[in-house]
Each structure stands twice: as structure tokens, then as C-alpha cells.
Amino acid sequence: MNEPFSGFLREDLAARHRAGLYRTRRVRDGLPGAETVIDGRGRLAFCSNDYLGLAAHPDVAVALLAGVRRYGTGAGAAHLITGHCAAHHALEEELAAFVGRPRALLFSTGYMANLGVVSALLGRGDRVFEDRLNHASLLDAGRLSGARLTRYPHADAPALQRALAAAGGGRRLVVSDGVFSMDGDLAPLPELARAARAHGAWLMIDDAHGLGVVGADGGGVLEHYGLDIDAVPVLVGTLGKAFGTFGAFVAGEETLIEALIQRARTYLYTTAPPPALAEATRAALRIARAEPWRRERLRALTERFRAGARSLGVSLGAAPTPIQALIVGAAAAASDLSAALEARGILVSPIRPPTVPEGTSRLRVTFSALHEEAHVDRLLEALAEVWPRRDGARG
Numbered sequence: 001m002n003e004p005f006s007g008f009l010r011e012d013l014a015a016r017h018r019a020g021l022y023r024t025r026r027v028r029d030g031l032p033g034a035e036t037v038i039d040g041r042g043r044l045a046f047c048s049n050d051y052l053g054l055a056a057h058p059d060v061a062v063a064l065l066a067g068v069r070r071y072g073t074g075a076g077a078a079h080l081i082t083g084h085c086a087a088h089h090a091l092e093e094e095l096a097a098f099v100g101r102p103r104a105l106l107f108s109t110g111y112m113a114n115l116g117v118v119s120a121l122l123g124r125g126d127r128v129f130e131d132r133l134n135h136a137s138l139l140d141a142g143r144l145s146g147a148r149l150t151r152y153p154h155a156d157a158p159a160l161q162r163a164l165a166a167a168g169g170g171r172r173l174v175v176s177d178g179v180f181s182m183d184g185d186l187a188p189l190p191e192l193a194r195a196a197r198a199h200g201a202w203l204m205i206d207d208a209h210g211l212g213v214v215g216a217d218g219g220g221v222l223e224h225y226g227l228d229i230d231a232v233p234v235l236v237g238t239l240g241k242a243f244g245t246f247g248a249f250v251a252g253e254e255t256l257i258e259a260l261i262q263r264a265r266t267y268l269y270t271t272a273p274p275p276a277l278a279e280a281t282r283a284a285l286r287i288a289r290a291e292p293w294r295r296e297r298l299r300a301l302t303e304r305f306r307a308g309a310r311s312l313g314v315s316l317g318a319a320p321t322p323i324q325a326l327i328v329g330a331a332a333a334a335s336d337l338s339a340a341l342e343a344r345g346i347l348v349s350p351i352r353p354p355t356v357p358e359g360t361s362r363l364r365v366t367f368s369a370l371h372e373e374a375h376v377d378r379l380l381e382a383l384a385e386v387w388p389r390r391d392g393a394r395g
């Protein structure tokens with residue numbers, strides 16, 4: 001009876017091995033940071049999304065513990081039963097103020113926020129337009145909604161414009177990452193907003209990697225481009241990256257948020273996140289706002305790395321963010337380079353299909369405000385030893 005499944009699974013696992021796409025987990029111990037313990041060994045790591053270095057901040061930890069004493073460890077119920085606590089409510093108000101919108105609504109994760117929002121806004125007969133390189137949760141959200149899904153070429157606003165012009169009736173939603181998670185580049189928001197508006201579509205931006213990091217005050221890609229709620233009616237942010245905790249939120253007008261409370265199934269049918277976590281996030285948000293040096297340091301580290309990598313002949317995109325993609329090509333080559341760096345004490349993740357398109361496997365380097373210039377220099381020295389030589393690429 002079980003044979004069809006176990007046969008299928010065994011063959012799938014074997015095929016992943018053959019293709020060099022088999023994934024395994026590493027076991028990390030202790031606090032996150034530049035130097036971290038992986039599989040029992042100390043490593044200099046460039047893999048986390050803890051951009052501002054808040055995931056191990058003592059003030060955030062103290063707020064979490066105080067939250068546990070006040071609220072206990074779990075919310076005990078969904079938001080619409082008795083799970084919605086004063087801590088959640090205060091955090092929603094502070095997040096709304098941070099992004100300059102009337103309301104914000106907390107979700108348990110970014111994945112759930114995206115599934116919930118798109119399914120609440122669209123159904124059969126509607127249309128959703130997504131950048132080909134959008135995060136998996138956004139593409140899954142489009143599919144789950146039942147709307148007709150069009151994937152336009154990466155960051156190609158004219159192609160989006162044409163797809164919108166050719167689409168029939170129904171509601172239309174354009175969805176994009178703000179900062180693309182595997183390339184670190186920014187979506188061309190002004191052009192996307194113009195195309196959406198010209199065709200009566202709403203624009204939804206998931207700024208998981210931009211909020212807290214991009215923009216002078218950490219307001220993300222919308223602050224960077226100076227765009228308001230009319231240009232981007234739906235903004236999604238996550239809390240597990242720059243803010244160092246866990247969870248996500250959607251921010252927009254009163255009507256949108258009230259509708260999500262009624263309609264978003266990933267909001268309704270799940271336990272509210274622990275209220276203590278909301279207290280921790282409130283503390284992280286205060287630090288992110290009060291300490292711009294964290295963003296400035298990220299920019300300086302990124303520039304130092306880009307200048308050094310360019311002189312090694314490494315192919316870098318145009319990303320102005322702490323996500324730097326070193327494009328390698330073949331999946332096996334990316335894995336080999338990552339292993340060679342690790343043999344030198346440095347941890348950089350290889351990113352392979354299906355996370356990125358075939359032939360664009362890469363090393364994905366991310367920086368944190370906890371990195372020092374000497375860490376960047378160590379990474380560059382190791383890259384100089386392992387990066388394949390090309391003619392004229394190196395002295």
C-alpha cells in the first residue's frame with residue numbers, strides 16, 4: 001500500500017543527489033552574530049538576515065522576558081477569540097506609525113501574511129501579476145488565490161504594462177518583492193506604481209529585506225523612492241529579518257485592514273503569536289529607529305565588499321543592499337565554492353535551483369551591523385584564494 005509513496009520519494013531523493021541539489025541542515029548553537037558555532041565549530045558567517053544585529057540584542061531579550069512574565073509563553077487562542085493582547089495591539093500601532101500608514105495587522109509569519117492577503121483580495125475571475133523572481137510565498141499566494149497568474153520578466157515594468165493592457169476584467173493586483181531576496185536589487189517601484197495605476201490595479205509590495213535597512217530612517221523601498229500609500233496600497237513587512245524577532249505585518253488603509261481581519265484565512269484560523277514576542281519586537285523597533293549607525297555601517301561594509309570583490313573579478317549585480325549575490329552558474333560549482341570557503345573558516349550559503357533559476361546558482365553573502373571591516377577583509381582574502389581565475393581578473 002505504501003510502496004507508491006516510498007518508491008516515489010526514494011527516487012526523488014536520489015535524483016536530487018545526482019543533480020547536486022540535495023539539501024541538508026546545519027546545526028547552529030549559541031547566539032547569532034558574525035562569529036557563530038555551526039556543527040560544533042566556530043565560523044565567520046555571512047548568511048543571516050539579522051541585518052541590524054538585533055536578534056541577540058540584550059534590550060530585546062529583556063523585553064521578551066518581561067513579556068513572558070506579564071502574558072505567559074503563548075497567546076492561547078486566535079486573535080479573534082481571546083488571543084489578541086495589549087502587546088499585539090501596541091505593536092500594530094507602532095508599526096503603522098513607523099511606515100506612516102493608518103493601520104497595520106500582525107501575522108504569524110511573512111509566508112502566512114502573503115497567502116492571507118492575496119487570497120483575501122482576489123478570487124476566480126481576477127488577475128495577479130508577479131515578478132518572475134518574487135519570493136516563493138508570493139508566487140504560492142497568487143496560485144492559492146485562484147486568480148489568473150501572470151509572471152512578468154524580472155523588474156520589467158514595460159512588460160508588466162503590456163500584460164496589464166492585454167488583461168480582461170476583474171480586479172487586478174500587481175505583486176513584487178521590494179528588495180529581491182536572492183539578488184539584493186530593488187524593484188523599480190515608481191514604474192510599477194505608474195503601470196498599476198494606469199490600468200486600475202493595486203500594487204502590493206513585500207519589503208521583507210528592505211524595512212529597517214533601506215532608506216535613511218529604515219522605512220524601506222517606499223522611503224527610498226518617496227512613494228506613499230496611494231502608489232502602494234498594500235505593504236507587507238516581516239519581523240524575523242532586520243528586526244531580529246519573528247512574525248510579519250500588513251500595513252494600509254483602515255478598510256484594507258478591517259477586510260483582512262474578516263477575510264484573511266491565515267489570520268483567522270491560527271493561534272496569535274506569543275504576546276511576549278510582540279514586546280520583543282517593540283523593543284527592536286525602538287532600537288532600529290533610534291540607532292541609524294546600524295544602517296550606515298551596513299552601507300559602509302557593503303561598499304567595502306563590493307570594491308574588493310570587483311577587483312577580484314567576481315561578477316556582482318547592481319544591488320545597493322546588504323544582500324550580495326556572487327553569480328557562479330552551475331549548482332555544483334556554487335556548492336564547491338561554499339565548501340572551499342568553509343574550509344577557510346567562512347560560512348556563505350550556496351543558493352541553487354529551484355530557489356533561483358537554472359544556471360544562476362550563486363553564493364549569497366549577507367552583512368549584518370555586527371560585522372566589522374576586518375570580517376569583510378577576511379571574506380575577500382578567502383574569496384581571492386578560491387574564486388576561479390579569469391584572464392585579467394586578478395594581478
Ligand SMILES: *Cc1c(COP(=O)(O)O)cnc(C)c1O
Pocket residue numbers: 108109110111112114135137177181206207208209238239240247248
Ligand atoms: C523571508 C521572506 C518572507 C517570509 O517571511 P517569514 O516571516 O520568514 O515567513 C516573505 N517574503 C519575502 C520577500 C521574504 O524574503
